[in-house]
Amino acid sequence: MQYPLDRRLAIAPMMDRTDRHYRYFMRLISRRVLLYTEMLTTGAILHGDRERLLGYSDIEHPLALQLGGSEPEQLADCARIAEDRGYDEVNLNIGCPSDRVQSARFGACLMAEPDLVADCIARMRGQVKIPVTVKTRIGIDHRDSYGELEEFVRTVSAAGCDTFIIHARKAWLQGLSPKENRDVPPLQYEIVYHLKRDFPGLNIVINGGFSTMEQVLAQYDRVDGVMIARAAYHDPYLLAGADSLVFKDQATPPTRREVLTGFIAYTRRNLEPGVSPRYMARHIIGLYQGQAGARAFRRLISEKVCRSPSGVDLLEQAIAGMPT
Numbered sequence: 252m253q254y255p256l257d258r259r260l261a262i263a264p265m266m267d268r269t270d271r272h273y274r275y276f277m278r279l280i281s282r283r284v285l286l287y288t289e290m291l292t293t294g295a296i297l298h299g300d301r302e303r304l305l306g307y308s309d310i311e312h313p314l315a316l317q318l319g320g321s322e323p324e325q326l327a328d329c330a331r332i333a334e335d336r337g338y339d340e341v342n343l344n345i346g347c348p349s350d351r352v353q354s355a356r357f358g359a360c361l362m363a364e365p366d367l368v369a370d371c372i373a374r375m376r377g378q379v380k381i382p383v384t385v386k387t388r389i390g391i392d393h394r395d396s397y398g399e400l401e402e403f404v405r406t407v408s409a410a411g412c413d414t415f416i417i418h419a420r421k422a423w424l425q426g427l428s429p430k431e432n433r434d435v436p437p438l439q440y441e442i443v444y445h446l447k448r449d450f451p452g453l454n455i456v457i458n459g460g461f462s463t464m465e466q467v468l469a470q471y472d473r474v475d476g477v478m479i480a481r482a483a484y485h486d487p488y489l490l491a492g493a494d495s496l497v498f499k500d501q502a503t504p505p506t507r508r509e510v511l512t513g514f515i516a517y518t519r520r521n522l523e524p525g526v527s528p529r530y531m532a533r534h535i536i537g538l539y540q541g542q543a544g545a546r547a548f549r550r551l552i553s554e555k556v557c558r559s560p561s562g563v564d565l566l567e568q569a570i571a572g573m574p575t
Contacts, residue, residue: 257285258476260284260479260493261477262284262480263386263478264288265289274307274311275308275310276517278311279505279513279517283500285313289317293329305336313339317341318344319358321357323367327377331379334379338381343371343375345388348388348391365403365407368385383411383412386415388418388420389421389442390422391421419457420437422436423436438460456475456476458477462486485540486540487538487540488538488539492504507539510538532562533557551565
């Protein structure tokens with residue numbers, strides 16, 4: 252079953268963050284926000300443990316798989332695997348600036364090769380019916396003119412990609428670490444707005460620096476959607492109002508206690524297959540961000556729950572002492 256995609260708000264792919272446990276946790280907070288996996292390389296999918304890499308709970312839909320790679324046939328094979336496994340979208344990473352990714356010739360460095368990216372998209376589109384999208388930057392190194400970005404989008408969209416998620420910063424492939432590339436290059440939202448004006452028929456989603464729902468809502472008169480990254484991880488309950496504010500869903504948002512209760516039940520179900528409580532509980536540290544008791548809750552998770560075989564029991568005992 253393919254789930255309808257509404258791109259007005261999404262949580263970004265984040266390495267070592269947006270695994271299946273985090274995604275389940277976030278789905279307890281918002282039923283409508285579009286979720287993405289971590290970036291998975293074509294080699295890992297084609298030769299690795301697919302169930303471990305690609306497994307998910309049905310509750311996670313709508314759910315997109317982000318791929319890293321630059322070999323068209325391998326990407327096409329992985330897109331087909333994703334569709335067969337029920338993913339609702341496949342996204343190609345053209346934004347990661349790390350040295351390891353560059354050495355494998357994928358990620359942000361592919362902005363310099365729009366024809367290759369177009370070939371990848373065309374091959375993937377030829378294998379699947381689900382959407383194939385691109386997440387990219389506004390430029391790389393000294394190739395950061397608006398004309399070069401426009402040519403990249405024009406070339407890739409001609410191959411069948413109608414959705415571009417644009418991180419509104421350039422990437423320095425040399426001289427900055429991946430962490431620095433998330434903060435040092437300045438945000439340039441106007442470039443993304445310009446792109447939407449020039450390509451009104453494309454879905455343009457803006458990414459970078461959004462940390463409040465007020466900031467998100469202010470974007471919808473200029474672009475088609477917003478992607479939130481670190482704020483959605485460090486302050487996950489920020490998304491509790493998304494269903495009503497963004498998607499006009501009238502259902503009452505869950506309380507933090509309801510979210511925590513649901514995640515404890517999920518954690519207990521997954522202990523039997525052998526998953527450590529640490530890999531699940533680490534994602535909920537920010538649930539009470541800005542609330543009374545937040546510091547004690549963070550300490551409980553990081554110092555006790557994540558280090559104890561009986562961590563789930565400790566977490567359950569803590570519910571009574573936390574605000575709703």
